[in-house]
Amino acid sequence: MRRHLVLVLIILLIQLVFPGIVVFADENHGADYSVHPILPDNQREGRSFFDLRVEPGTKQTLQIQINNFSDQEQTYFINVNTAQTNGNIVIDYGQNELPEESIIQQPICALVDYPKEAVIPGNKAGVVTLEVQAPDTSFDGILLGGIQVKKDFSAEKEESNQPFFSEYAYVVGLMMSANDKEVVPDLKLNEVRSEVITNNAGVVAVLENPQPINIKGVTVEATVHSKGQEEPIMTRKIENGGIAPESVFAMPIYHGEAGNTKPLESGDYQLLVEAQDETGQKWLLTKDFTITKEQANSVNHEVFTVENNTNSLLYIIIGALAAVLLVGGFYVYRRGKKFRRR
Numbered sequence: 001m002r003r004h005l006v007l008v009l010i011i012l013l014i015q016l017v018f019p020g021i022v023v024f025a026d027e028n029h030g031a032d033y034s035v036h037p038i039l040p041d042n043q044r045e046g047r048s049f050f051d052l053r054v055e056p057g058t059k060q061t062l063q064i065q066i067n068n069f070s071d072q073e074q075t076y077f078i079n080v081n082t083a084q085t086n087g088n089i090v091i092d093y094g095q096n097e098l099p100e101e102s103i104i105q106q107p108i109c110a111l112v113d114y115p116k117e118a119v120i121p122g123n124k125a126g127v128v129t130l131e132v133q134a135p136d137t138s139f140d141g142i143l144l145g146g147i148q149v150k151k152d153f154s155a156e157k158e159e160s161n162q163p164f165f166s167e168y169a170y171v172v173g174l175m176m177s178a179n180d181k182e183v184v185p186d187l188k189l190n191e192v193r194s195e196v197i198t199n200n201a202g203v204v205a206v207l208e209n210p211q212p213i214n215i216k217g218v219t220v221e222a223t224v225h226s227k228g229q230e231e232p233i234m235t236r237k238i239e240n241g242g243i244a245p246e247s248v249f250a251m252p253i254y255h256g257e258a259g260n261t262k263p264l265e266s267g268d269y270q271l272l273v274e275a276q277d278e279t280g281q282k283w284l285l286t287k288d289f290t291i292t293k294e295q296a297n298s299v300n301h302e303v304f305t306v307e308n309n310t311n312s313l314l315y316i317i318i319g320a321l322a323a324v325l326l327v328g329g330f331y332v333y334r335r336g337k338k339f340r341r342r
Contacts, residue, residue, distance in 0.1 A: 032070040035149045035170040038063040038127070049173030050147075054134040056178060062130045064172055066149060068120040075152040076118045078128060080174065082107040083144040085209070085249040089220055089241030093146030093171045103210065104246040106135050108145035108174060117152075134176065141183040141212025144245055146171040183213040185277065189285035190248070192271045194264055194295045197252040201261040201303045202234060203291075204250040205271055207243075215243035217278025222253050227268035227288070263300040266293040 037050055040062065044051040050062060068074050079096050082104060086092045098107060113131040120126035130147065150169035157165045191206040205222055209215055218241045224234035236253045243249075253271075256262040273285040 031168070032068070033074065033076070033151055033170075034067045034069070035172060036065055037147075037172045038065060049175070051173075051175045052132075052177070054132075054176050054178055056134055056138045057136045058134045060132045060134070062132055062174075064128050064130070064147060064149070065125055066118060066120055066128060067125045068122060071122040073119060073121050076120065077150050077152060078114055078116055078118060079148045079150075080109045080112040080114060080130070081146050081148055081171075082109045083146065083214075083244040083247070085242070085244045085247040087204075087250055087252050089218065089238045089243065089249075089251065091144075091214065091242040091244045093173065094148055094169065096148075099248070101206075101248045103208065103248055105212070106139065106143055108143045108176065111135070111143070111176075112174075114147075132176075134178075138178045139212065140179065140181045141177070142214070142245060143176040143212070144214060145174045147174055183211055185209055185211045185213050185215045185243070185281070187215070187243070187275055187283040187285065189271070189273055189287050192269075192287050192289040194291045194299050195252075196299050196302050197254065197258075199303055200252075200254050200258055201256075201264050201299050202252055202254040203269075203271070203289075204252050205273060206248065206250050207273070207285075208248045209243045210246060212245045214245050215277050217241075218243060218275055220251065220273065220275045222251060222271065222273045224253060225270050225272070227270055233269075261303065263304055264291055264296040266291050266296045 037048075039047075039050070040052070040060065042053050042060070044053060052060070054060070066076055081093055081095055082098060084092045084095050084099070084102075098104070098109075111133050113133070115128060118126055118128050128149075135143075148169050148171050150167070153165070153167045157167075186209060188208045188210060189205060190208050192203055193206075195202065195204045197204065203224060207220075219237070219239045220241060221237040222235065223232040225232050234253045234255050236251070238251075254261050255264055268288070268290050271287050271289065273283070275283040275285075
C-alpha cells in the first residue's frame, strides 16, 4: 500500500511540473496499467502528447493505447477535459466540467466524440478511438485540454477496507492550433473577496487570462495591505506556475499560515498582485476592497467557532460525573469520620 501511494504521488508530481506529458508505468513499478498516444501525421514535432495543426471544419481520428498489466479484465473510464487553472496556479487537466464563470469560447471537450469507458482483458492492450472536430472557422492561439483515463478502482476500494484508498489517473495532453499567429497573454484582476479557504480564514483574488494562449513559468506574488499602510497583513507567492488559456481562477491568500490562520478584521484594504512569466512579461494589478463586519464575522464564525452538540453533551456528562464523585467522596469522608469516633 505504501509503495502504491509513493507511485501515485510521483505520477501527480510529474503531471504538475510537466502538464500534458504522458506518464508511463508498468507492472514492475506497482501500477497495473499505462496509457500513451498513437501520434498522427499532423502531429507537431518534438511533442509526446497530441499537438495538432488543424484545418477549420475538418474531422480527425485520434487513438490512445491502454495497457492492462493485471491478470484480470479491467474497466477504464475516459474523459476529455478542457484545461483550467487551479488556485495554486497550475494548469489542471483533470476537471470534467467547466466552472460557471468560464470564459472559454471553444472548449476542447465539446469538439471530441469518444467512448466513456473501455474494457480490456487481462495482460492485453486496447486501442481507444476518438473523433475530433476542428472549429468551423479559423482561430488564433491554442485550444488546450487532456484525455483522462482512470481505472475503475471500485472493487479494489471495497476489498481494501481502508479509510483512505489511493487512486490515480493518466492524462494525455491534447492541443490544437490553426496558425502560427502570435498571441500575447494577458492577466486581469476581477475581484477580491473574503472567504473560508478549506477551514482557513483569508481572501481570494479572482484572476483571468482572457487570451487563447497559456502563460508559462509565471511567478505571482500577492499582498494585502490595510488601506494607507505599507506593511502587508497577508502575503502569498507562487513560482513557476502555469495559467491555462481563457481561464478564470481564484487564488487563495491566507491570513497567516495555512492551517494556523488568524481571524479576519473588518476594514478597507488594497490587494497588490505582481506577476511575471518566463518571457519577462510583467503585470502589476491592484484593487481596493472592503471586508464588512458581517463578512468578517461570517468567516470567523465558521473557521474559529466550534458548535458541537456532541461536545456539549459530553461536557454535561463529565460535569454530572464530577458532581457524583464529589458527593460520593464527601459521603465516604463523613462515614469514615463517624467510624473513627466510635
